[in-house]
Amino acid sequence: MAGTEITGESPKTTAAVEKTDEPATTERRKQSSQDLAGLEAGLDALDAVQIRRTSPAEVLVQKVLPPIVAIALILAVWKALVWAKVTDDYKLPDPKLVWDALEQLWLRGELFDIVWTSVSRGLFGFLIALAIATPLGLIVARVKVIRAGIGPILSGLQSLPSVAWVAPAVIWLGLNDRMMYAVILLGAVPSIANGLVSGIDQVPPLFLRAGRTLGARGLVSARHILLPAALPGYVAGLKQGWAFSWRSLMAAEIIAKSPDLGLGLGQYLENQRNNSDMAGVLLGIIMILFVGIAIELLIFAPIERRVLRSRGLLVSTH
DSSP, X not given: OTTOOXXXXXXXXXXXXXXXXXXXXXXXXXXXXXXXXXXXXXXXXXXXXOOOOOOHHHHIIIIIHHHHHHHHHHHHHHHHHHHHTOSOTTTSOOHHHHHHHHHHHHHTTOXXXXXXXXXXXXXXXXXXXXXXXXXXXXXXXXXXXXHHHHHHHHHHHHHSOGGGGHHHXXXXXXXXXXXHHHHHHHHHHHHHHHHHHHHHHTSOHHHHHHHHHTTOOTHHHIIIIIHHHTHHHHHHHHHHHHHHHHHHHHHHHHHOOOGGGOOOHHHHHHHHHHTTOHHHHHHHHHHHHHHHHHHIIIIIHHHHHHHHHHTTXXXXXX
């Protein structure tokens, strides 16, 4: 009819448009589904850890062979310098003379006693330092007033050479094992405490708030939240604390001489110096180095690997 205005589309036209848009909509939904599946697969791949058994050949190549090659190279360079006569024989003895000195200690039955005297002192002193430094680190980290007063002192003590404590320790305590342990404590406690403080400083505040919400306060919070969360920094402090313990003990044994102290590695090294026996001096250095590395590899390296593995920072192999 004339004068009649058509404002809408016919049902046939609308149906045709919807029918035309339907394949495009289906295609978009299909593409979105594929993208979501790809994203999920990518996240699963990130979360998945490829675990496989390490073959003995790989362990030999990756773990055992490199240090053996390094030691062989050092001995080769040492032997070449001896052959080249770069210095007098009494200053740089042949490696065989060092081996002969080691063999003589073994045949006389003195090798184990010398090593054990120092190792037992070092480990016992370290355990005492651990018992003192752990609560000290917790208090310094959590009490602002104590941290402001003691924190800088701990940092200063950590930077102070351990040998500086030998003289006052001898005057205070005399030439005995207590003097040795005092020097070890003064060298190790600041390192362990500072490592724990550093680890606690890196604990997210959300952990503490969540613990308080669950009722964990005081010692319970320290036991179940602070220490586990700060464990990586704490373990790093333990490793450094052992290094300072061992260095402090060697300094004390080299300087302090008394029959009551027994014969340790440091005292053996000093005795060989007094005898101008360079082969014995080098043997003493090698044994001190060997013990320090052995304790690190046998005790602290497995602990560190376990802590890192529990936090997903180290791939497990079975």
